[in-house]
Amino acid sequence: MSLQSPEFKYITQECLREWKSSNPSFRLPDPVPMNRFLYELCWAMIRGELPFPKCRAALDSVVFKEEQGREEMGSVLADIIAHLALDLTISGDHRIRLVKMAKSLVESSFVPARLLQERCEEEFLWEAELSKAKAQDLKTKEVRVNTRLLYRQTKFNLLREESEGYAKLVTLLYQGGLDSINRNTSRVTISIIKVCCWIFRKQIK
Structure with missing residues (x-):
């Protein structure tokens, strides 16, 4: 128009x-x-x-x-x-x-x-x-930059990942069922999670 x-x-x-x-x-x-x-x-x-x-x-x-x-x-x-x-x-x-x-x-x-x-x-x-x-050169450069920003993937080496600590953490969160969690047990659970995270970081180092 x-x-x-x-x-x-x-x-x-x-x-x-x-x-x-x-x-x-x-x-x-x-x-x-x-x-x-x-x-x-x-x-x-x-x-x-x-x-x-x-x-x-x-x-x-x-x-x-x-x-x-x-x-x-x-x-x-x-x-x-x-x-x-x-x-x-x-x-x-x-x-x-x-x-x-x-x-x-x-x-x-x-x-x-x-x-x-x-x-x-x-x-x-x-x-x-x-x-x-x-x-045309600017358009080509723009396409490359947009492709790099939008479609670039972060790759992980799964063989080097430590999954045991996360598995234990998920098990702890769902232990006993969600309905049984109250305010007191939530505080205890959070404390245990903090300890587990600290131990897990020590193991990685």
Whole structure:
């Protein structure tokens, strides 16, 4: 499903004009929600309505409703880029500007490169020159790591395992039946188990 360019609610033609002219005194009159504003700002750059270097002027002119730091803003921008990068039906010009925007935001220190490397697909990272490895090589490495994490088995040498102590412990726990165990016998049983465990450890050593 193709992503549609949103209808701008906070970024107006006046805003775009003032940002392009680098007017340092221009400010948005009211605080705006960060997520929505950043989403519109990214689309303004993708559509070619705002040059990438003017992103700083736009961010300097706005006050967000949420009291968030620069790290949170970078995280939101990384999420937006990763979300837009998943749309393979986006037009060629928009795709090219999206890649250039990602590179520009990283170079301007608005978005840490590691966040994009964590959240974006391999193909996009290769296009944006954020990964030295090719997309296919990254996918192969990812498959190997996931296989190692999910399907690696811990093997035991059963010939070297000491099973006698565990067998005695299980027998002791079920001796006399579960219904006959009360609070007093439970304390006695626990004490015996502790002694058995201590003896068992001594035998292993």
